[in-house]
Amino acid sequence: MTLSATDRFDQDAAARGLAVDVVERPAADSLQEAAALLRIDPGDIVKTLVVKRHDGGFLLALVPGGRSIAWKKLRTVVGVNKLSMPDAATALEASGYERGTITPIGATGDLPVYADERITGRRVALGAGRHGASAFVDADALIAAYGATVADITDEEPARS
Numbered sequence: 001m002t003l004s005a006t007d008r009f010d011q012d013a014a015a016r017g018l019a020v021d022v023v024e025r026p027a028a029d030s031l032q033e034a035a036a037l038l039r040i041d042p043g044d045i046v047k048t049l050v051v052k053r054h055d056g057g058f059l060l061a062l063v064p065g066g067r068s069i070a071w072k073k074l075r076t077v078v079g080v081n082k083l084s085m086p087d088a089a090t091a092l093e094a095s096g097y098e099r100g101t102i103t104p105i106g107a108t109g110d111l112p113v114y115a116d117e118r119i120t121g122r123r124v125a126l127g128a129g130r131h132g133a134s135a136f137v138d139a140d141a142l143i144a145a146y147g148a149t150v151a152d153i154t155d156e157e158p159a160r161s
Contacts (some may be wrong), residue, residue: 001051002025003070005096005097005101005106005129005130006129006130008096008106008108008129009105009128009129009130009135010105010106010107011106012105012106012107013105013106013138015056015148016105016145017094017145018105018137018141018142018145019137019138020105020135020136020137021135021136021137022128022133022134023038023133023134023136024113024132025037025038025112025132025133025134025135026074026132027132031045031065031066034065035065035077037131038125038134040125041065042065042066042119043065043066043067043118044063044064044065044122044123044124044125045064045065045124045125045126045134046062046063046064046065046075046093046119046124046125046126046139047062047063047064047065047126047127048061048063048103048104048107048127049061049063049069049085049102050085050086050090050094050095050102050111050125051069051074051083051084051085051086052083052084052085052086052090052094053078053080053082053083054080054081054082056082058086058094058095058101058109058111059078059111059112059113059114060095060104060107060111060112060113061074061113061114061115061116061140061153062104062113062115062116062119062126062148063116063153063154064116064118064124064154065117066156066157067116067118067154067155067156067157068154068155068157069128069153069154069155070152070153070154070155071083073151073152073153073154073155074114074153076112077149077151077153078114084093094108094109094111095107095108095109095111096109097127097129098131100126100127100131101127101128101129101130103126103127103128103129103135104142104146104148105128105129105142106129106137111133112148112149112151113143113146113148113149114146114148114149114151114153115139115142115143115148115149115150115153116149116150116151116152116153116154117137117150117151117152117153118154119143120139120140120143120150121139121140122138122139123136123137123138123139124136124137124139124142126142
């Protein structure tokens with residue numbers, strides 16, 4: 001029997017002893033709107049991005065709001081020469097979650113997790129494995145639960161005009 005994304009999420013969080021608060025929320029059109037809806041700082045929203053390794057494997061990168069992957073930095077930390085973003089179908093296949101819902105919690109494939117150092121010491125919101133929900137969790141507990149590698153792996157996103 002295949003578990004639903006919600007059941008996978010709940011079971012993985014429980015198995016790891018990870019305290020997670022899932023809140024329902026409306027869709028947002030921007031990081032700032034999402035932060036306002038959740039009543040948090042934009043930097044406390046963490047995107048979980050599926051990244052493809054040159055050898056065909058995958059990893060998860062935890063990126064705080066307002067920042068993007070710094071490819072050179074991430075390649076150095078991972079110890080590879082080539083990384084890329086897979087298409088949406090490949091990200092779903094690799095993680096078990098659709099884009100916009102991806103989270104390490106309950107992700108399939110036992111993917112290694114790389115967390116940007118800026119999320120440490122914070123309570124963050126990340127994907128909850130389904131649309132219309134966010135998962136609030138202590139970033140340090142999340143990092144510990146997944147044995148995540150913590151490093152400077154992002155750059156500030158350029159301002160949009």
